[in-house]
Amino acid sequence: MTRIKFKTHGKGQKTDLTALLHIIPSFAFGGQQARLATLIDGLGAEFSHHIVALDGDHSARGLVSENANVAYSSFAMKKSSGISLTNIRGLMGVIKKCKPVIVCTYNWGSIEAVIANRAGPNIPNLHFEDGFGPDEKIDQQSNKRVLGRRFLLRQSMVIVPSHGLERAAREQWKLKNVRRVENGIDLARFDRPRPTGERVNIGSLGSLRPEKNYSRLITAFRALESSFDAQLVIVGEGTERQSLAARIGDTSNIMLPGATSSPADAIATFDLFALSSDTEQAPISLMEAMAAGLPVVSTDVGDIREMVSDENKPYITALGDEHAYHAAMEALIESPALRKTIGLANQQKARSTFSRDQMINRYTEIFSEIVAR
Structure with a gap:
């Protein structure tokens, strides 16, 4: 794995720790959470992680190695039928406080974090789209969310695990910076x-x-x-x-x-x-x-x-x-x-x-590319 040094928490101060902030709708048990745990363990000591669960559920933390450099916190999302300015202001504060090198966001449920980052610190954003809930399918997407992804994710690098989502991201959401990265396991x-x-x-x-x-x-x-x-x-x-x-x-x-x-x-x-x-x-x-x-x-x-x-x-x-x-x-x-x-x-x-090492190496390349920009 490529060794990377990044400037982080202070002017002229360097560290081997690449700080990643993960803002995720839930860190309950699921495939997305299992992949994140595998990624955290595989990236090793050069990376630190802060996982913010928007529903307060961190029950999947047992999937992460006890030796990993991970902090956990919650953010109480205000329920709203649309975009909440209260949520955006609060998430802006979370991002500023954590001072990450990269902000990782997950699915439509974290879209307000994407907005908060763009409106505030504007740190490089890696956005993961892993699929849809019961109200959407790949061929039956909400027009509102299609347009929302098209506009709000145009400055993000978007990661998808499947061919179907890659087609959706490029052809329906009209996004340019899309990468398909196959999931991997141990x-x-x-x-x-x-x-x-x-x-x-x-x-x-x-x-x-x-x-x-x-x-x-x-x-x-x-x-x-x-x-x-x-x-x-x-x-x-x-x-x-x-x-x-x-x-x-x-x-x-x-x-x-x-x-x-x-x-x-x-x-x-x-x-x-x-x-x-x-x-x-x-x-x-x-x-x-x-x-x-x-x-x-x-x-x-x-x-x-x-x-x-x-x-x-x-x-x-x-x-x-x-x-x-x-x-x-x-x-x-x-x-x-x-x-x-x-x-x-x-x-x-x-x-x-489905090699874990293959997935880890691919993400290391992506992290390097994002920060080098």
Whole structure:
């Protein structure tokens, strides 16, 4: 990794610490937060980090190494249907106080921090767009937000993890400074022995949000559970917990154990990984499952079809084709040999594509480029 020295906290004073301020809607468990934790650990001692959670939730801090140079704080956002001047003034104060070299902002939920930075300190801004919530899809974007991104992010460098988001940023948002950087993970952490029992453990890992559509996964499993010795485990936390729990009822074959600070431990108990989302881009959880040697059944959204091995592609089904989704799950449940073949192909694809070091080196180059300007 390139060694960088930057001028930071005083006139003529230099330090090896590159101070990054991360203003993020939430630091709860999720793919975006897992990538940030991986990035913090991989960048090492030359970088310091301050994570400001706009919802006050720092529950994902357990993903970050205890040795990392990280500070955590919260900012109480004033709820508003539009842009809040109170939020902008407050965030301007946060940025000035932290004195970062680079301000990192995340998704539409931090757009007021982008405005605050431009109106105040005007420090180089690296903006991450990782996908959409339940109210937007890549082909059904809010016109207001399209225009907002087009205008407000034109001076930022925008980072996206998927081909679909790259096209949206260039063609719809009309942004010039867009970089697609593939996510990476610590592959060795997920290389664990597989379960040996007869029961098939179907697992998913992610935030319990509407766009993940875990109801689809539960419906598919329920249609098959009487024919197989199987259980479904959905690892995560979020706003959909209550409705999903009500849908599950008192069955013992479907579990919601909550979020985890060790996704590798959770995935090590799975035989089959399942995604049922209405919208995705390049899911970190999918990379982790592939690195663990798991076959995958999923809806065909975002870059998922391109991410999995050729052997796994027949089990990535068209969004809305519930019959095909059920059939793909059934085929993978009933054949241990098929699961093993596809899992090994996925693991090989993960090792060649989703390297953490490759991602870290790419971001180091980007940080160097931003500051050199």
